[in-house]
Amino acid sequence: MVGIITYGAYIPRYRIKIEEIARVWGANAAEITGGLGVIEKAVPDYDENTATFAVEATRSALARRSVDPTEIKAVYVGSESHPYAVKPTAVTVGEAIGATPVMTAADYEFACKAGTAGIQTAMGLVSSGMMKYAVAIGADTAQGAPGDALEYTAAAGGAAYVIGNDDPIAVINHTCSFTSDTPDFWRREGEDYPRHGGRFSGDPGYFKHVTGAAKMMLADMGTKPSDYDYAVFHQPNATFPQKGAAMLGFTPEQIKTGLIVPRLGNTYSGAVPLGLAAILDAAKPGDRIFVTSYGSGAGSDAFDITVTDAILNKIDRSKGPSVESTLAKAKYLDYAVYARHKGKIKV
Amino acid sequence: MTVARFWREIPQRYNMVGTKCETCGRVFFPPRSVCPHCRRNGKIVEYKCSGKGKVLTFSILNSASEQYAEMKPYVLAIVELEEGSRVTTQVICEPDEVFIGMPVKSVFRVLDREGSDGIIHYGTKFVPDVV
Known part of the structure; x- marks a missing residue:
């Protein structure tokens, strides 16, 4: 697998x-x-x-x-x-x-x-x-x-x-994506800094795509939010993923480990990969992880992941620095x- | 630095690839093509250094050339690698943190940039090897 x-x-x-x-x-x-x-x-x-x-x-x-x-x-x-x-x-x-x-x-x-x-x-x-x-x-x-x-x-x-x-x-059981042309954030060639559509980046951007991909994943897998031990969502700030998780039915406890944005900020392409790394730092065999990223422009990729015994016997997590450390x-x-x-x- | 020279030195700059004399066991970094001890009896092979070492001596640079000016004050040290070779390198830490004998390990960093439109030279620097 x-x-x-x-x-x-x-x-x-x-x-x-x-x-x-x-x-x-x-x-x-x-x-x-x-x-x-x-x-x-x-x-x-x-x-x-x-x-x-x-x-x-x-x-x-x-x-x-x-x-x-x-x-x-x-x-x-x-x-x-x-x-x-x-x-x-x-x-x-x-x-x-x-x-x-x-x-x-x-x-x-x-x-x-x-x-x-x-x-x-x-x-x-x-x-x-x-x-x-x-x-x-x-x-x-x-x-x-x-x-x-x-x-x-x-x-x-x-x-x-x-x-x-x-x-x-960790086995990746399934992945699916939700994508559309939504101009909520952009940077033109040669420009130093990006521009954004302000509040427009919320509902038609982040929430539409994150919930779109997440609901598709739950339907594809026949699962419900309570089937997962952890969930991580794109975190441009702490408010969006908390609101998105609540809209989908995930609890604050499920997103707590992967919600590292309060002390890290938004690492853009690094955000969900780092949040997932924080979860893998803590995960044990059998844990199921729900992942949904978001990229402006716009799209979301969702993943359904199950941690295996190999996390204990095939890898030495202490050989690399943990996100928390x-x-x-x-x-x-x-x-x-x-x-x-x-x-x-x-x- | 010319593009060709930088490109030629990528193995040693990125991955600390030096050489080893299989006759006497000495490791050379930067790489040597002839063992100065065994000379024609030496047998030189490629050898990847571990990247671990300790600070042999250091200096704090408060005045730097243009390409390193933004980093000052910074620590420039001679690091003795586990394999015995010595390298002159930046140690990334606060000037008051460094000491002779400090264990260090290699990291991948930007060494310098040729202005805003030239090549970015990547390579190895060192950081304190603390648990």
Whole structure:
């Protein structure tokens, strides 16, 4: 059965408090923090970007389980902050994990769901017998214009998944998607920062697609929300996934472990992959996980996952940093240094 | 740095691929094509270093060349690898955290960028190896 062979997460060590961003822009910090449910967000170091996150997350996955990198025949990196406009991030990852040259690679972009789109591609390649392992990564150094609503949540981080058939730690029972042309968020070529449709990104964007994919999954599998031990939804803030989960009938307890946005921010393509990694850090054999991503533009990918015994005896989770342990190691920046880190100060 | 030189050095920059003399067991990083001890009796093979080591000595840089200016103050150290080779490298930590003998491990980072339209040079730096 196709599933997750191993996984790895990477979150940079720097953080900025949302109240610090609000202070600079003269906004009401309590109102913003309360409205978004986010208290701080991860910030990249000067020498970090989507490629370094992708490499570190994949190396962490390979440290947890012995996988011959030459058996990895595909690498897909989903991001909306690829370091080059033209030159793939995926080849840098392939080279850095020793998978090159007999492999295929490509970069994906679908706002915040490019990472889960990569997992679906990897599932297809592995299930068809074209290859033993494929790697799918979701990673971003998310952009938000100074003073824009996005700046309060646009964060940094990523997670990597090795997909295969051979003794997976978690079987992916099914995946399905819900997609339409919905212009709720975009960035034109050559622009530094994205724009968005404000409140329009809620009902016709996030909620329509997340509930569309999630309901389709429940119908396809003949399951109900209470059949799952954990659920993770795309988390641009803490409010949307909580509301979406409630609309579908999932409880706060089911989404608690995977809801890492309050201390991480929105890592865009990394968001659901990191939330799922936080769940896998805690999961035990037999646990069933419901996953639904969302990417503006717009679409949602849903996954039904069952954790296997292999999570105890085929992988050593302690060989890679857990999401919780990296979230706990935070170094705080003030807005001025944060602006330098993000390249917002042009000299 | 020319594109060709960067490309040629990718194995050592990304994955710390050095060489080892199978005659005397010495490891060389950056790689050597001849063992300076065994000379013509040496047998050089490719060898991937573990990326683990310790700080042999260090300096805090408060004044840096243009491409590293945004990182200052930063720690520049000589790291002795487990395999015995020594490398000059940045150690990513606060200047007051570093000490001689500090265990370190390799990480993948941007080394420098050729302006806003040139090549991004990736490679290896080190971070404190703490549990």
